[in-house]
Amino acid sequence: MQVSIETTSGLERRLTVGVPAARVDSEVDERLKKAAKNVRLPGFRPGKVPMKVMRQRYGEGVRQEVLGEVMSQSFQEAVVQEKLRPAGQPSIEPRSLDAGKDLEYIATFEVLPEVEVVDMQGMQVEKPVAEVTDADIDNIIEVFCKQQGTWEEVERAAAEGDKVNIDYAGTRDGEAFDGGSAEGADLELGSGRMIPGFEDGIVGMQVGEEKVLELTFPEEYHAEELRGAAVEFKVKLNSVQALVPAPVDEALFAQYGVEEGGEEQFRKEVSENMSRELKNAVEGKIKQQVMDAVLEAHGGVELPRALVAQEVDALRRQMFQQFGGGVGQNLDLKSLLPDDMFAENAEKRVRLGLVLSELVSKNGIRATADRVRAAVEDLASTYEDPEEVINWYYSNREQLAAVESKVLEDLVVEKLLEGANIVEKECSYQEAITPAGQEDA
Template sequence: MQVSVESTSALERRMTIGVPAERIETEVTKRLQQTASRAKIPGFRPGKVPMRVIRQRYEDSARQEALSDIIQSSFYEAVASEKLNPAGSPSVEPKSFEKGKDFEYVAVFEVFPVFEVSGFDSIEVERLQAEVSDADVDKMLDVLRQQSTTYETVSRAAEKNDQLNIDFVGKIDGSEFAGGSAKGVQLVLGSGRMIPGFEDALIGTKAGEEKVIVPTFPDDYQNTELAGKTAEFTVTIHTVGAPKPPELNDEFFALFGVKEGGLEGFKAEVRKNMDRELQQALKARVKSQIMDGLVAHNPIEVPKALIASEVNRLRVQAVQQFGGNIEPDQLPAELFEEQAKRRVLLGLIVAEVIKQKNLKADDGRIREMITEMAAAYQEPEQVVAWYYQNSDQLNEVRSVVLEEQVVDTVLQQAKVTDKTVTYEEAVKPLETPPVG
């Protein structure tokens, strides 16, 4: 077998492979012999059909099958002999195909980048320090009460935070527009659910009233046909409901699985959950900065095939998350390309750090992580056992632990400064920066 390789770009390889005719004919004959042993042809007993008849009927299909298998096997033999590491499947183009002669084809594919991760000591990390205070716990109790708020019908004028039941009809330039009308809408004033000006205009209205309001759609409104336009809404108010947050009592505590200990027991449970959330947030912030630093200091080229594969994975996840009657490939690839590129890039870098530093997932940390996750369930022992009985789930945890060990490894050399912040500052959602 003859092999020649041409580098057409940093990662793309064009490999020409020549397969001897003898190998092809051997494979074709082998398939024809297999066919002859089971072929049923009128006038011949099974297994007694002459080979010339078998060739007349089946040689073309046998040759196609043989070539297909030979391309696959010879490709992997060639990349192994050339010590290449393909990223994705090759694009194959036959150059010659003539019976009795050597077969030659071209395989175009990308390879994984070869690089060494560097720049650990140039990565800057701001490591936040925070604690859950009594005031933070009290504020969380208020949030939990607000989330469980019910509304009691009142006859007074509507105030901010009241819930109205309304119908509305929207028009622009005297004509109704798509999505501008609805009936029986439950709207909390001040929730920001509607466009600016809509909710404020309903403060002071009463049940049974009809009011015309004229808010303007924001210039950056998602529906560009409505962006920047002023609409006229005729709003009918059916009911006004005053907020009635639940009392901090045993009935309320039971909604969150706390059945004893009263208010102090409930506060202790809330604090425990907040502490867990805080620790996760602090770790996530450090990890995010480490990963951003690794990306910034290791600008490697990423195989397009891996990005395309990750885009498809993200499409499937999006359909599963948001549902709808849509096939994943109907979603535009552009929606996911930045995220896919970052995922692939980080995957390559993290894998290389693991290889360079010869890291292996620490069994103690794996058990600690599983135990921590299981603590949120009523029967944690069963959850721990379930993880250790499911290899796929256990491998996911192992991967997360390995990533944490990568973070720890880089952190030992990074430029770290500590900063004390409030609980709220520490648990703010992170924003993922774009990839270069």
Template structure:
């Protein structure tokens, strides 16, 4: 096998491989001889078909099969010989395939970039911590009650926080506009789900009353033709209802899995869930800071093939999230979800994958099996039959691999924190669990 390699541009490489004719021809002959022993053709007994006839009938197909296998195998032998690591699939173009002549093909591909791991001592990380107080638990219990609230009809004027059931018709210059009508629409006053002035205009309304609201759409409204438009809504109020919160009784506690122990056990469970959420949020904030620091400290040339692959992954995830998986084959996904929607996130994920992969390699970090077990058990603890969930994870390699990747990321973060400048800061539950303005994913596809 003859191999030559050249750099065409940046990370792109062009590999030219020559394969001796004998290597291909001898394998083709071998397979044809094997076929001659079993093939059935009219006019010949089984195993008695002349090799010349077998070659005439099957030679081209067998040769094509052998060429594919040989080219694929020798490509990977060639990149190992040249000590290069392809990123993504190569583009292979045969240049000589004639029988009796040496086979030649050209493979074009990108390689992984070299990443020089930075000094983590320059990283400055703030680590927040907090405790779950009785007030925090009270607030969470109130949130749960709000989620289970019911709406009860009242015979009075609507107040802020009430729910009104309405019909409405919106017009602009006397003409109805698209999206401006509704029937039996339940609207919570104060929810800010309608344009400014709409909900305020219904405070004080009674069931059976008709009101006319003269309003103006905001200048930043999403529909271009309605930005800043003066409109009029005619509204009929059918019902006024007040929110009624459920009492803290056994029926309410049972909805959250507490069948014995009453309010004390319910609050214990709420606190445990809040502490779990608090711990995860604190870890996530630290992790995001570490990943931002890694990105800021490394400039990495990104293989286009990896970005393209990551964009496709993100596009499919978005499709599944919105329930379009079943009919995906009938959709023009690149028109509905163009590459530009995912390009920035894909570049970030690929860059982090490359950097983190190099940290793992440089620090010789391997997945801690005990931490994997602990994470699986923590996940399982939120289910009624934890042991069954643990067994399910360990019998499903795809699920287990996901946990192993998460643990490996945590180990990388711990490794960096050991060298970084870390400031511990006491905070509150609400502050720690509050999401960042732009919630980023901490890790991309593993570079290994």
């Protein structure tokens, strides 16, 4: 097999591969001989069809099948021979496919970049330090009581947190606009469902009262024709309901899986779950800081376009599924969710993946069976039947691979933290579990 390689630009390579005709022809003959044993044709006994007839009838189809397989196999052999690391699938351009002649084709593809790992020694990492207090447990139980509470009609002015029933009609310059009117609509005040000022304007209204709200649509509103538009909403308040929290009793405990032990056991389990959440949140914040530092330090790594495109597609599908998209919906996702929505995140993920892969290789890091098992058991611990969940992971290769990938990431983070300057920062439980950048929200 003859191979020549050319660097066209950056990470792109052109591989010209020549395969001797004998390799293709011998494989075609071998397949035709095997097929002849089972072929039934009028005028011939089973298994006695002459090779000349086999070639006339089936030769071209078999040859095309063999050509595809030989090109795939020889490409893999060529990249191993040339010590190349392809990024994504090649584009194959046949040059000679004629029978009796050597097979020749050109494969164009990108290679993975050589990643030079930057020394991360001494990077600054802030570690939140918090504990779960009785007051934190009380706050969470209060949330549970509200979740299991009931709405009851009240005879007073509407207040933040109430559920109101309203009629409203919106106009712009005296004209109604699409989606601006409704009758008998339920709305929880403070939910943020309506444009700024709408819900605040209902606070303090009495049942039966009518009011005109003069508001302005946000500049980033999804309907382009209403962005920044000054409008009026005529609102009538039909009813007000207040939330009556559920009592802290056996019925509440049962709703959250505690059948025995009363309030003491309930608080114990709530505390354990909060402690687990706190641990995961702290580890997550530390990991994010490390990953951000890795990205910043390796901003010059050249990225294969093929890998970025694959990541864009993965992020697009993920968003589509999150918003309820499913199989069988005939939609042009690229038009609906264009590439530029995901390009920046895709590039970050590809860069991070390349650097982490190099760190794994350089430091000889392995996701041991014990470490993977511990990670799976931790994931399963929050379920009613942990053993069933563990068995599910180990019977699902794709899900187990995702756990193994996370374990490798965690091991890389642990390795980098060995040389980091970790500064502890005391904070409350709520501050610790709030994702970075969302503290104000």
